[in-house]
Amino acid sequence: MKSTFEKEPPVAHASHRWEENEHCLHYDYNGKPLLSIFIPEGAKPYYREASNGNIQSSPFVQQIYVALDKPALVKVNIHLSKEALNMRPQRAVKGQAILGQIGKPLLKGVNGIYDVFQDLLIDWHGAGWSWTKSRLEQNETGDWQAELEVQGGLQPWIVNLRMQYYRRHLQFEHHRPWQWRPNVQPITGWSSWEAFAQRVTGKDIEKTAAFLDTHFKPYGLNVMQIDDGFQSEHIPPTKGGSVADAWIQTNHRFPDGHDGLISSIKGRGFRAGIWSSAMVTNREFVEANREYFECDSSGDPLYGQWIFNVLKTDPKTLAEQVAPLYRGLKDKGYSYFKTDQIRHFLYDGLHKAVNDGLLSNEEASASLRNYLQCAREQIGEDSFFLACWGVLTEAAGIVDACRIAGDSNPSWSAICKQMVETARWYHTQRILYLNDPDYICVRTEEAWGQSLLSLVSLTGGLLMISDNTELYDKDRIHSIQRCIPSLATTTGETGQLDMTFPLDLSLPQLGDRQMDDAFAYALLGLNAEPRETNATGSLWAIHFDLPFRRWCVAGRFAVVPLMETVLELEALALAPDDAYHAFDFWKQRYLGKKTGSIALDALELGHCQIVGLCKAENRPQLIGSSRHVSMDAVSVADERWEDGRLLLDLRGVPGTTEHYWISVPSSYGYENCSGIGIVIAVEDSDSEDSRLLKLSIRWEEEQGKADLGFS
Known part of the structure; x- marks a missing residue:
């Protein structure tokens, strides 16, 4: 923008x-x-x-x-x-x-x-x-x-x-916010890659769209992205064609072509996303069209791992081979674009020419940037552009999002990497790009999936689930619904990149669902003794400052097994002398009123604890919610205290029930409640620090109002 x-x-x-x-x-x-x-x-x-x-x-x-x-x-x-x-x-x-x-x-x-x-x-x-x-x-x-x-x-x-x-x-030399800002709108969606990989079919997309429409669209999921598997086997498919042909002409698993895909996705009200790659794989095409390709020191077309054959980015090549690819997909109806292999394009391709003295470092960087700029010009500023993968300085000022972690899968080593890379790169979040930790595989161990969903949603990352939805049981569906949509969170800290822990440590791999403590610590380059209270990337504080309400959500994530601890509130950037109502989201339990510090649970590997902290006021106030892990930046549109009445404007999914907790000081007595567009049931209970009202709210309409009277 x-x-x-x-x-x-x-x-x-x-x-x-x-x-x-x-x-x-x-x-x-x-x-x-x-x-x-x-x-x-x-x-x-x-x-x-x-x-x-x-x-x-x-x-x-x-x-x-x-x-x-x-x-x-x-x-x-x-x-x-x-x-x-x-x-x-x-x-x-x-x-x-x-x-x-x-x-x-x-x-x-x-x-x-x-x-x-x-x-x-x-x-x-x-x-x-x-x-x-x-x-x-x-x-x-x-x-x-x-x-x-x-x-x-x-x-x-x-x-x-x-x-x-x-x-x-910080040496992001192309970052010029006075000229251009990325579109860092929250993204919540589903991708086909971890669900079906290259075997994906048009029927898979149609069936998945129906499931997502029923279970997740009402909660905020709004993007479906087709990944690798729709394109031709060879790029381009023929010696006499063009690179764009491989992407515009779908393979036999999509007999209705892009029109069928767009119909399945947009027909359900989702935004249509598409994957493509900078690679060229058809060697016959390369030999017949050498003028489009960089060459090595022997004069042969330059070959790089994963990228295969390396395109030039001179005006002729861009106009004839790259621009038609992106313009063609844009014309088909896609508005979300993921471009893959760009790291390999630069470091496994162009930098081989740098090593041979055929290009300078600056020329290699400029070549990658030319490719991305061409793509951006064709898809337009109104489209969302994700670069994959690697947080490349060359992508700044062109793309809206960058993938910050390696390839995801349901194993702990992959999930742990997604969590710690979210921490490592958080200084770029919504400043340079929207950070993408790669797909969330919710089919993994339930607690692991719940932790990663919570972290990505709260920190405002690009949240894309990627599983065959037939693998989702009731509990996994519930976890996803509690964490979507992803939030518009921006980093609250900056500084140099933390290089004190490994990106991708190669260790003997255990089975997907097996893990011991020693392996978990080794993934982060740590010694298992002594045990950690808060390891790298495990402790977060997300602060919410809305016109009508202010609160903090503290998240503790067991990237290694974590000991029980007493955490000073100053560590969360909260005032230590103030009192805060503490509410545990996943346990749906009031923890009491806290001043100075808060006791946090010991956590097994991959588990999390999410605690909402609301500064205690001398009046009835909202302190917790079941709808969203943010407690609650999603379903509460307004909270007002007027003449002894607590007024809530709420958004919800018709036909569902959510719970809200109201703390009531001892100086107030609860009198009555009424609702518009909702049906309210009230449970009254006492705790050590406060009287609590639990509101069970069933939505009859998407918008509702709750009116609670006190004396």
Whole structure:
């Protein structure tokens, strides 16, 4: 999507000016205000007045400091563009939860702001500080701003400005958010690959579409993607044809062609997705059309593992071989495109030519980028574009999503990889792309599938299930329904890529359903002794800041067996002095009111615990839900407290029943309830910390209203 912020931010100092009448130190950047630091009357500030200092190299960092001659409280305003986030300026360390966010929360102790359109990271250190408000606020021009207070004094408050942060500091050189932003809409769907592999048929798609329509579409699944198996056996099918022929002409298992596929998918109301690959496999075509292919040092067409024969990306080849492929599939009615083998195209193909001195590294990267750009131009900005696989810097600024993990399957080693790679790459989530951990195989051990579904949904990943739906029992259907749709979660932390654990450790493989602790630890390069309380990628905190409600969901995932632990709430970026109602989602159990810390369960390998934490208020309030693992960013459209009544606007699936838990302080008495579009049954119970109402709500219509009266 084209950005509305087209001016490239300079890699240059923010300029300072002192306004005596305001007693304020201002910093301006890119032609606009950036920082306003208000110094109390009677305090003398000390600050850097010129571009001296030693942090002047590339990637560029401007360090600002402010000190006072005596202790005083300093107010600071941060002025931002039309897209900004509170962001921890480093990755989670041991004992900290990985942070995600929906909305614009300002989180306890999270000492950074990322201005998305300007690719500017602002972080601060040194002096004590706190937010003055709970969320970023938007001004009359649509720009965002934040306010904090700093404990000024002789100890300096240090501010770092990292210009073009993702582009230069993290080396995603094609990331230019001031020109273009990916379409990072939540994606929830089904793919044919792990269900049927290359044996997939048109009948399989038709039958699966009917199942998905009944069981998952009402809950938010809206994409069906055909994977490898529909195309011709050889690419292209004949010596005299073109590459596009292999993809536009379906094989004998699809006698009705793409028209039949589109009819099966769109006829059920799903968005139609299609897989294709950059590979060329027909050697006769290659020999007859050498001008389209890169050559090796012997002058023969370049061959690479998985990619087979390596296309050139000059204008003629792109126009005659690549553009017709994507334009043809777009014209058939597909709007979701997955392009595979691009990592092999670059590293197993083009870089063989680099090794032989036939291409430079820059030319190889440009060639891959040319291929992706051609595809994007043909499918248009209104289509969704997934690059597979590898988080390639060349894909930034072109694709909407990147696959971040290896090939999935139902084994623990594959599922564990999906979970830890979700953690490793989380700093790119909805900044560079939508992260795709690959397909979720829910046919695996029930607890493993439930954990991966929970993690991908909460962290906002591209959620594609991929099984033969005949393998889904009642419990697996229920787990999927509780985790769809995937959420629009954005990363709440950034920093360098964590390379302290292996990507894909080759170990003796056990059976799909067999696993011992030693093997599980070895997958992550860990020693099984001592046992872990929180291992890499196991602890998450997703913060929800909606206009009507604010809460946190803590997720603990046993990527190795995890010991019981007492977790400090500060590790979740929550205020330790506040009280929070804690509710366990999968056990559907109230855990009580927690201050300072929370006790979490020991977890067997592959199991998870999902706990909602709502700040306790002195009134009846919603604290838990059965509908969605987010508890509940999906079915609750509004929550209001008006004149002794709790009012809920709800969305649901007609004919189904969900449960909602309301905490009622002892100073209130429950009186009555009524519903519109829903039927409500109420169970009243007491707990150690609070009186609870359990609402069992049956939907008669998709939209419903609940009205609960208290005295």
